[in-house]
Amino acid sequence: MITRRDVLSTAAAAFATYPAPRALAQPLSKTVHILTGFTPGFQDAMARLVAGQMSGYAETIVVESRPGAGGRIAVEAVKNADADGSTILFSPLGFMMFFPHVYRTLRYQPRDFTPVSTVASTPALLSVGPKVPADVKTLADFVAWCRANPRLATFGTPGAGTTLHFLGTMLGRSAGFDFLHIPYQGGGAIQDLVKGVIAATVMPIGSSLGLVQSGDIRALATTGPRRCQFIPEVPTVREAGYPSLEDLTWFAFFVPAKTPAPIVDKLNAAIQAAVRTDEVRAGMAKLAVEPDAIAMEDCARLIASESDRWKAIVQETGFVPTD
Known part of the structure; x- marks a missing residue:
């Protein structure tokens, strides 16, 4: 383990559009959608902060709230999206390391996604x-x-x-x-x-x-x-x-599992650079979260280790998984 340390309806979601700042070479020409699983608020604000500073990843980035089913609607939408870097999930890590232990059936599994980078913890x-x-x-x-x-x-x-x-x-x-x-x-x-x-x-x-x-x-x-x-x-x-x-809630970006490695790398670099900006750090301080950008490999290890920990906790409490 590395550390322990919620609009509108689903069909009519809330959007925040950002023109990407100049420029890493060859940003994606198609509009990129970052999906969050809750109504506009705390999590949505964090995604907007980072999207506004994702230099050069895409010409247009849209942050879209798709609330419902405890956040799972957005997760499922990203799972079923084209694996071309144009649809991205922003969510707590718990969607991957915790939900598999509290829902009897999920329409996704952690293996359906590639973790790109965390951005903050609280x-x-x-x-x-x-x-x-x-x-x-x-x-x-x-x-x-x-x-x-x-x-x-x-x-x-x-x-x-x-x-x-x-x-x-x-x-x-x-x-x-x-x-x-x-x-x-x-x-x-x-x-x-x-x-x-x-x-x-x-x-x-x-x-x-x-x-x-x-x-x-x-x-x-x-x-x-x-x-x-x-x-x-x-x-x-x-x-x-x-x-x-002792526990931290981490927030991270994910893409569909079959997204090509060069696109994942480019997205990772854009996110990591965004989290280092003064604008994002100041905005996160207002939200009372700490910038914490763990990259792909360490993010995957964190999910695996925390998944094992929470599985044991859920079983110990006698919680019966729900549908």
């Missing part, structure tokens, strides 16, 4: 809201409160069968209490946290950071291998005594 953030007393300030305090108030020990995430769902479940199992998962779509979990409907959330830092800074919710721990630069005062799960919860 830890998850465990936060509590007004349902939890103000004197609960640490993860240890929260665990003690959950044990003493089992009927109130609830947490929300963007959906069942996600890595965030399993991180919360693992906390409950590790700490010896029943941590009830409440799945949401989009930002519903954060809204209910602020309203005091649920006790906690496990969410990407970017979706929670503003509310932490405003004092509407309280951050207890991050899941990265080191403290997050955006909230350095918040300890990691390892520091809090739960190293098994």
